[in-house]
Amino acid sequence: MTEFSEGESVTLDRLKEKMAEFARERNWDQFHSPRNLLLALVGEVGELSEIFQWKGEVPKGLPGWKEDEKLHLGEELSDVLLYLVRLSDICGVDLGKAALRKVELNAIKYPVSQKQNQTNSITDPNTTTTSHGNNNTEEFTG
Numbered sequence: 001m002t003e004f005s006e007g008e009s010v011t012l013d014r015l016k017e018k019m020a021e022f023a024r025e026r027n028w029d030q031f032h033s034p035r036n037l038l039l040a041l042v043g044e045v046g047e048l049s050e051i052f053q054w055k056g057e058v059p060k061g062l063p064g065w066k067e068d069e070k071l072h073l074g075e076e077l078s079d080v081l082l083y084l085v086r087l088s089d090i091c092g093v094d095l096g097k098a099a100l101r102k103v104e105l106n107a108i109k110y111p112v113s114q115k116q117n118q119t120n121s122i123t124d125p126n127t128t129t130t131s132h133g134n135n136n137t138e139e140f141t142g
């Protein structure tokens with residue numbers, strides 16, 4: 001079913017080309033407008049949310065989940081990613097570059113404090129996570 005070989009890295013460009021080909025072959029370019037793609041993306045985020053709905057907090061790694069549940073999760077995550085990649089392409093945004101730039105902006109906005117550096121060197125960050133999911137409790141403003 002898949003033409004990717006095990007261990008091969010999947011790039012955003014590859015996904016972009018696959019989605020463009022998928023739409024072209026079906027003459028669906030006409031439907032892949034920015035607004036339609038955005039709505040489709042939001043719909044898929046809803047489907048992704050349903051998987052976690054009413055479950056309470058879910059431990060990392062999803063212990064106890066059945067294989068078919070994890071497969072379903074992968075499908076919904078993929079739908080979100082694919083529509084996001086397609087939306088970016090249609091809007092003429094280089095998603096990879098934009099995301100890397102955003103990570104840099106995030107690092108400027110949320111600098112690593114001296115105290116944080118010391119804490120990280122002596123403790124496992126997973127044990128200091130707060131309810132915000134952010135270890136930098138004193139400086140978290142998001």
Ligand SMILES: Nc1ccn([C@H]2C[C@H](O)[C@@H](COP(=O)(O)OP(=O)(O)OP(=O)(O)O)O2)c(=O)n1
Pocket residue numbers: 022028031047078079082083
């Ligand atoms: N006009 C469309 C319709 C579908 N897709 C692609 C992108 C998504 O990866 C997937 C979405 O397909 P469905 O709308 O059938 O959604 P689901 O796969 O989630 O099915 P369902 O909603 O029945 O669970 O197909 C697309 O690119 N353009």
